[in-house]
Amino acid sequence: MAFYVVQFLTGLASAASLFLVASGLSIIFGVTRIVNFAHGAFYMIGAYIAFTLTDRFSGAFGFWGGIVVAAFAVALIGVLVEMVLLRRIYHVPELFQLLATFGLTLMVQDLVVLIWGPDDLVGRRAPGFKGAVDFFGQAIPSYDLFLIVLGPVVLGILWLLFQRTRWGVLVRAATQDRDMVAALGVNQKWLFTSVFAVGVFLAALGGALQIPRDAVHHAMDLRIIVEVFVVVVIGGLGSIVGAFVAAVLVSELNAFGILIFPKISIILVFLVMAVVLIVRPWGLFGKPEAAARRTPGLTVNPWRPLTQNERLGALAALIVAAALPLFAGNYALTVGSEIAIFVIFAVSLHFLMSVGGLASFGHAAYFGLGAYGIAFLAKMAGLPMIVCLLLGPLLGLMGAAVFGFFAVQLSGVYFAMLTLAFAQIVWSIAFQWVSVTGGDNGILGLWPEKWAASPSHFYWLALGVAALVTCGLRIAVFSPFGYALRATRDSLLRSEAVGINAKRMQWTAFVIAGTTAGIGGALFAYLKGSVFPDNLGISLSVDALVMVLLGGVETVSGAVIGAIVYKALNIWLVSQTDLSKLVLGAFIMLIVVVFPKGIVGTLEMLLQRRKPLAPPGPTILAKPIESAE
Amino acid sequence: MSVAPTLLAVEGLTKSYGGIHAVRGVSFELRAGEILALIGPNGAGKSTCFDMLNGQNRPDSGHVRLLGEEITGRKPREIWRLGVGRTFQITATFATMTVRENVQVALISHEQRLFNLVGSAARVAREEAGRLLELVGMGGYADRPCGELAYGDLKRLELAVALANQPKLLLMDEPTAGMAPRERIDLMRLTASIAREKSIGVLFTEHDMDVVFEHADRIIVLNRGTLIAEGSPEAVRSNPQVQAVYLGEGLVYDARHREGTPA
Numbered sequence: 001m002a003f004y005v006v007q008f009l010t011g012l013a014s015a016a017s018l019f020l021v022a023s024g025l026s027i028i029f030g031v032t033r034i035v036n037f038a039h040g041a042f043y044m045i046g047a048y049i050a051f052t053l054t055d056r057f058s059g060a061f062g063f064w065g066g067i068v069v070a071a072f073a074v075a076l077i078g079v080l081v082e083m084v085l086l087r088r089i090y091h092v093p094e095l096f097q098l099l100a101t102f103g104l105t106l107m108v109q110d111l112v113v114l115i116w117g118p119d120d121l122v123g124r125r126a127p128g129f130k131g132a133v134d135f136f137g138q139a140i141p142s143y144d145l146f147l148i149v150l151g152p153v154v155l156g157i158l159w160l161l162f163q164r165t166r167w168g169v170l171v172r173a174a175t176q177d178r179d180m181v182a183a184l185g186v187n188q189k190w191l192f193t194s195v196f197a198v199g200v201f202l203a204a205l206g207g208a209l210q211i212p213r214d215a216v217h218h219a220m221d222l223r224i225i226v227e228v229f230v231v232v233v234i235g236g237l238g239s240i241v242g243a244f245v246a247a248v249l250v251s252e253l254n255a256f257g258i259l260i261f262p263k264i265s266i267i268l269v270f271l272v273m274a275v276v277l278i279v280r281p282w283g284l285f286g287k288p289e290a291a292a293r294r295t296p297g298l299t300v301n302p303w304r305p306l307t308q309n310e311r312l313g314a315l316a317a318l319i320v321a322a323a324l325p326l327f328a329g330n331y332a333l334t335v336g337s338e339i340a341i342f343v344i345f346a347v348s349l350h351f352l353m354s355v356g357g358l359a360s361f362g363h364a365a366y367f368g369l370g371a372y373g374i375a376f377l378a379k380m381a382g383l384p385m386i387v388c389l390l391l392g393p394l395l396g397l398m399g400a401a402v403f404g405f406f407a408v409q410l411s412g413v414y415f416a417m418l419t420l421a422f423a424q425i426v427w428s429i430a431f432q433w434v435s436v437t438g439g440d441n442g443i444l445g446l447w448p449e450k451w452a453a454s455p456s457h458f459y460w461l462a463l464g465v466a467a468l469v470t471c472g473l474r475i476a477v478f479s480p481f482g483y484a485l486r487a488t489r490d491s492l493l494r495s496e497a498v499g500i501n502a503k504r505m506q507w508t509a510f511v512i513a514g515t516t517a518g519i520g521g522a523l524f525a526y527l528k529g530s531v532f533p534d535n536l537g538i539s540l541s542v543d544a545l546v547m548v549l550l551g552g553v554e555t556v557s558g559a560v561i562g563a564i565v566y567k568a569l570n571i572w573l574v575s576q577t578d579l580s581k582l583v584l585g586a587f588i589m590l591i592v593v594v595f596p597k598g599i600v601g602t603l604e605m606l607l608q609r610r611k612p613l614a615p616p617g618p619t620i621l622a623k624p625i626e627s628a629e
Numbered sequence: 630m631s632v633a634p635t636l637l638a639v640e641g642l643t644k645s646y647g648g649i650h651a652v653r654g655v656s657f658e659l660r661a662g663e664i665l666a667l668i669g670p671n672g673a674g675k676s677t678c679f680d681m682l683n684g685q686n687r688p689d690s691g692h693v694r695l696l697g698e699e700i701t702g703r704k705p706r707e708i709w710r711l712g713v714g715r716t717f718q719i720t721a722t723f724a725t726m727t728v729r730e731n732v733q734v735a736l737i738s739h740e741q742r743l744f745n746l747v748g749s750a751a752r753v754a755r756e757e758a759g760r761l762l763e764l765v766g767m768g769g770y771a772d773r774p775c776g777e778l779a780y781g782d783l784k785r786l787e788l789a790v791a792l793a794n795q796p797k798l799l800l801m802d803e804p805t806a807g808m809a810p811r812e813r814i815d816l817m818r819l820t821a822s823i824a825r826e827k828s829i830g831v832l833f834t835e836h837d838m839d840v841v842f843e844h845a846d847r848i849i850v851l852n853r854g855t856l857i858a859e860g861s862p863e864a865v866r867s868n869p870q871v872q873a874v875y876l877g878e879g880l881v882y883d884a885r886h887r888e889g890t891p892a
Contacts, residue, residue, distance in 0.1 A: 302727045302774050305751070476746050480737040483750040487723050487734045494721035497683070498735040498790065499709040500743060508744070554725075 002136035011255030012248065013144035013213075016151040019247035020206030021224055022231040023158060023240045024199035030175035030238040031195045033094070034086065035413040037101040039203050040225030041108035046074045046204025047216045048116050051123050054211065060127035071205040078200030082193050088593050090192075095359045096592045098416055099549060102361075102542060103588030105221060110582035112218045123211030143212050150209070154202075155244050162240075171195055175238065222538055226424040229417040230269060234276050236286020237414070245284060266428050273421070274406055281409050301604065303556050305478050318467055325456035333455035334527070335571055340462035341523045343563040344469045346547040348516035350559035351473050353548055355482055356509040357489030358408070361416045362423025363517055363544045365403070366396040368536025370518025371525040372430065375443040385449040389522055396518020397511060399426065404510030408503050423541055430533040442532035446525050462523050469516055470560060476512070477556055485509050517544075539581075543570070546588055552598030561600050633660040634696070636798055636830040637682070642691035644677055651677040653854040654691070661797065662828040664821060666841045669851035670874060675834045676718070678851065679802050682832070683715050684708045695798065714791030718803040720783040722775050728786055729771040732758040735793035761789040765819060781812040788820060799824065801833040805840055813837055817844050842866070850874070 025039045053066030081104065089097050129146050132139035162168035170191055174181045182188045207220075214220075227250060235246030250269055257268035282288050306314065324336055349363045373395030377388040403422040407415055430437045437443065452458050476482050487495040488502040495502055525531050534540065543566070551562025574580050591598070597605060637659040644652045652674040659665050669675050680686035682693055684705040693701045700708050709715070723731050736754035737743060762768045765785045770778065778786065784804065791799055804820065805813035821844045824831045835841050841848060841862070848865040850858040858868045865871055 302725060302730065305749075478750055479748050480742045480745040480750045480753055482746075483726070483730065483734050484737060484743045486725065490723035490725055491721045493717065494723065494790070495734075496705045497709060497715045497717075497721070498793065499706045499738040500734075501706055505743065 002138045006135060006138040006140055007255050007259070008252065009140055009144060009148060011252040012151070013141075013147040013251075014254065015247040015251035016147040016154075017206040017210050018224070018227055018231060018251055019151050019244050020154060020209070021203045022228045022235070022243040022247055023154075024202030024206075025228055026232055026235075026238050026240060026243050027171070027202075028196055028199035029232075029413075031171055031178065032086070032090065032192050033178075034090070034097045034101070035094070035237075035417065036196075036199070037098055037225065038081070038104040038108070039199070039228065040221035040223075041105045042074055042078060042200045042203040043207035043224050044112060044216075044218070044221040045077065045108065046070055046207030047123075047211055047220065048112055048121075048207075049073055049204075050208030051121050051211055051216050052116075054124050063124060063127050067205070067208040067211075070208045071201050074204030074207075075197045075201035078204075079193055079197050082196040085589065085593075086192075086196065087189070092592070092596065094413055095353075095416075095553070096549075096596060098359070098361065098413065099545060100589050100592040102545075103585040103592070105225075106539075106542070106581040106585030106588070108585075109218055109221065110579045110585075114579070114582075116216075116218075118218065120215040120217045122215050126212045129212070141213075147209065147213075151244065151247075155240065158240055167194065222424070226421050229421045230273055232283070233410075233414060233417055233421070234273055234283055236280075236283025238287070239283070239285035242283055242285030266425050266432075270422075270425050277406050277409055277418075282414075301554070301608070303477070305474075318463075321463055322460065325459060330455040333459045335568070337455070337459045337462040337523075337527050338571070339564055339567045340459070340466040341520050341527060342543070342547065342567045343466045343560055344520035344523070345517055345544050346551070346559040346563035347470050347473050348513045348520065349544040350548050350551075351476065351516070352509055352513035353545075354553050354555075354558070355477055355489070356485050356506055356513075358411070358506060358510070359416050359545070360407075360419040360510075360513075360541070361545065362419035362421070362426075362538075362541050363513070364538070364540035365419075365423035365426040365536045366400050366514035366517040367521035367524070367540065367544075368430070368531075368533075369399040369426065369514075370396040370521030371531045371535045372437065372443075372521075373518065374522045374525040375446055375531045378446050379443055385452065385526070389519075389526075392522035392525070393515050393518030396521060397515040400511045400514020400518075401507075404507050404514060408506040408510060420538070420541070423536060423538065427533055427536050427538075430536060437533070440533065442530050444530045446531065447529050448526045452526070458527065462527070465519065465523060469519060473512075473516065474556065481505070481508070542588075546584070546591075549588075549591055550598050552601030552604075555598070555600040555604060558598050558600040562598060565599065633662050633828070635659070636661045636663075636696060637832065638692075638694040638697075639682070640692045640694075642678065642681060642693065643689050644674075644681060644686065645689060650854045652681070652688075652851075655851070655854075655856050656691075657849050657856065657859060659798070659830045659832055661830050662825060664824055664831045664833070664844055664846045666845035666848045667832060667834045667851065668836075668838075668841055668848060672853075673851040674854040675851055676802060679800060679832075679834060683713055683800050709794060712794060712797040713800060714794060714796035714798070715800045716784070716787040716791050716802065716804055718806055720780070720787050722783055722786055722790070724776040726775055727772050728762065728767060728775050728778070729755070729758050731775050731786055732761050732789050732793055735790045739794040758793075761792055762786075764792070764823065765789045781808045781816070784808060784812075784816060785819075788816070792823070795827075796829060799829055799831045799833075801831065803834055803836065805835065805837060813840055814843070820844075 021039060021043050025036060028034060028036050050067050050070035053070055054063045057066055085100060085104065089100055126143050126146070129143040132141050133145065162172055170181060170186055174191060178188065231243060231246040231250050234249065235242030249272070253269045253272055257266070261267055276284060325333060328336070345367055349360065352363070353359045370393045373392035374388050377383045377391055378385070383391070407418050407422065410418055431439055433439070447453065448458060452461050484495070484500050485505050487500060488505050492502055521535060524535065547562040547566045548559050549562070550566050551558030551560065573583055577583065595602070635658050639658070640656045642652055642655040643650070655678060667675055667678065677686060681688045684700070684703050684707065687702045691701070692699060695711055695713065698711065700711065723734060726734070733750060733753055733755070736757055737750060740754065742748070742753060759768065759771060762771050765788050767782065767785050767789060770782065775786065801820070805816055808816065817840045820831065823829065845862055847860065848862055849856055850865060850871050852874045857874065858865050858871045
């Protein structure tokens with residue numbers, strides 16, 4: 001019995017940091033409507049700076065002072081980020097905001113390694129809380145007891161701040177209607193900046209307070225952000241009480257989940273999240289979001305299929321690509337195969353994101369599942385390659401069917417957070433379930449059979465599949481299904497009013513996209529000869545997003561062009577520098593801020609400008625009307 | 630028209646939000662081919678009432694029957710399949726598609742081809758879409774991007790979309806809100822002629838009394854969630870309770886003066 005009590009208290013102690021970070025995210029979202037993906041990065045910087053300060057300055061004052069100073073320092077960095085980056089993107093579609101803050105996260109990962117090195121850093125114990133309290137023969141670290149008290153104290157302070165101060169009143173007012181607050185003469189800029197600073201302060205404090213419990217390392221940002229997303233999805237984005245309750249719930253589930261499923265403890269959290277989503281899609285304490293800003297929305301150029309000439313052009317490009325083995329060496333062919341595979345991956349995400357309006361931040365999960373599908377079938381069942389290639393993607397299909405069912409219950413930022421959390425769950429299963437997946441060591445020795453073994457043959461295989469998949473999805477875009485799916489994206493209200501069951505359309509699209517990604521993953525496994533948890537990791541998901549974005553999220557062909565350009569650049573970049581995440585992160589932010597239409601979108605816009613204006617339609621009743629909104 | 634069957638029967642419809650009765654025991658009937666106006670001052674419960682008819686809002690109690698079939702609390706898409714078209718107070722259209730494609734999506738849904746993944750949507754019911762657009766006077770706009778239409782044209786597009794499933798009943802929430810005066814009259818004349826020709830029942834809410842009195846066969850008046858009057862335009866116009874609601878009881882303004890103005 002005592003053991004369970006101790007386990008329970010450990011859970012409560014873990015909840016403190018989680019609550020700090022989650023409440024910060026919630027506060028920022030409430031006012032600015034930005035889901036700050038970089039929140040985990042601020043948490044991590046907080047931990048690193050606190051480590052340095054507490055290491056340098058001795059004594060109790062050095063420790064506690066170091067933690068507080070670290071949190072303030074990071075808040076200051078947050079203010080800078082808000083003023084330089086976020087102020088430029090408050091008006092853009094939320095997908096771009098998510099991506100820009102994600103770019104920041106990537107940059108921070110490399111910067112942290114650059115400054116503090118790649119090794120885990122073990123921090124000082126907290127002065128005054130070094131010992132443990134004996135509880136019926138079980139030891140409870142006294143620092144845990146401190147954290148258990150701290151959580152509710154911070155909740156109380158936040159409550160006072162929001163209920164009893166003028167600033168708090170403004171923040172609550174802005175959370176309900178920020179335009180009205182601006183209309184009443186409140187300087188919105190500084191309100192947003194201060195809110196962001198407070199949110200970041202809380203994240204950094206959460207990170208700093210973790211150092212006596214856990215080693216500081218450069219992957220802690222992703223771990224915490226996924227947990228935080230789970231917390232805000234369960235608790236309800238924008239609710240501080242919700243963040244507290246859900247943080248406790250998630251921490252306890254983790255604490256006890258380890259006892260029930262030692263290898264895959266995260267399953268328990270997932271199950272609870274699934275139940276909450278079905279019963280209360282907006283979280284335990286959340287309110288339904290008002291209609292979200294549409295994900296795309298930079299132009300209103302209706303899509304059209306390729307003209308006859310454009311089709312011939314695409315065919316010619318394909319023939320040129322197919323001729324590559326005639327004059328290129330083996331390395332170029334391997335790169336070519338990889339690019340073809342990423343074209344498959346990018347068009348699959350495009351279908352979900354551009355056509356369905358559902359920006360998945362965890363699309364790599366289905367790519368990776370396809371790869372693992374190959375590994376299981378080829379290594380364990382020993383099936384021939386062609387059968388593996390046909391059946392392997394089915395694992396992606398199954399994953400997409402299960403996770404997609406829950407994901408499409410939500411939309412916008414919730415959808416993005418949920419897909420990311422699902423992908424992380426799949427990743428941790430692949431990582432932790434060593435007996436089946438080989439864990440970090442992956443599954444090796446997956447070579448293609450003789451007929452596809454040579455680089456040129458494999459290249460043709462990959463190119464052929466990529467061409468087929470791209471054509472297939474293009475047909476789907478212009479099929480009745482594709483139109484109905486776009487209809488749900490354009491106006492949920494209208495599509496429901498003309499008999500379209502949006503969730504079923506979106507779920508179907510999710511399964512199609514997941515299966516297609518699985519096909520890419522299956523080929524990828526054979527290309528690399530191995531599968532690793534990284535094949536379903538976050539960075540791969542972000543790669544897919546960037547490819548679609550780079551090509552142009554509002555175009556039909558963007559994903560193909562984006563994948564080719566991005567992958568070629570990426571392979572080149574990795575061969576040139578160790579700081580590829582730093583460059584990639586900066587690149588993402590650059591696209592979002594100055595180049596949001598992407599390559600194809602920009603080209604289309606230029607062509608549009610050169611064309612003479614379309615002849616005006618009949619002019620009966622065509623005079624401008626005062627708008628209703 | 631006296632023998633037309635009862636299309637829509639509403640009985641004791643009630644909805645309250647935290648103790649405030651938005652709609653209280655509202656009952657009325659609508660016959661096929663009849664144009665019924667639902668009027669009332671702001672906050673009378675018109676929109677709440679409307680949303681309960683096509684399933685966007687669930688009533689606390691009461692019944693909505695369409696041709697005798699219970700549709701209370703069903704989803705909007707199911708009610709649409711039973712032949713109820715709807716237009717919105719603030720237009721809801723597919724902004725990234727052309728005008729024709731907007732109508733085609735509704736026709737795709739009507740023909741139950743939503744899960745066709747290989748056909749060409751552009752070819753589905755192209756003529757039918759063109760015909761509907763001609764009907765509402767939008768034929769010349771078929772290939773224009775919907776996102777660049779003027780607001781009045783969007784309203785007419787919505788009407789074409791609402792007619793796509795050959796509805797028996799049209800629900801129009803403030804069909805002319807946000808339009809210029811000339812356009813209001815044109816749109817309602819168009820709606821009325823289509824409705825009479827195809828024997829479609831129309832229920833609409835409206836603030837513009839000129840539109841209401843010119844086209845409604847019958848008028849029902851809501852105030853504070855309850856039905857206070859029902860009858861022909863003449864009867865409603867001379868109903869003292871309606872006059873009190875609309876004009877106030879202070880009698881600073883001569884009610885007879887108002888009656889004298891042409892509808």
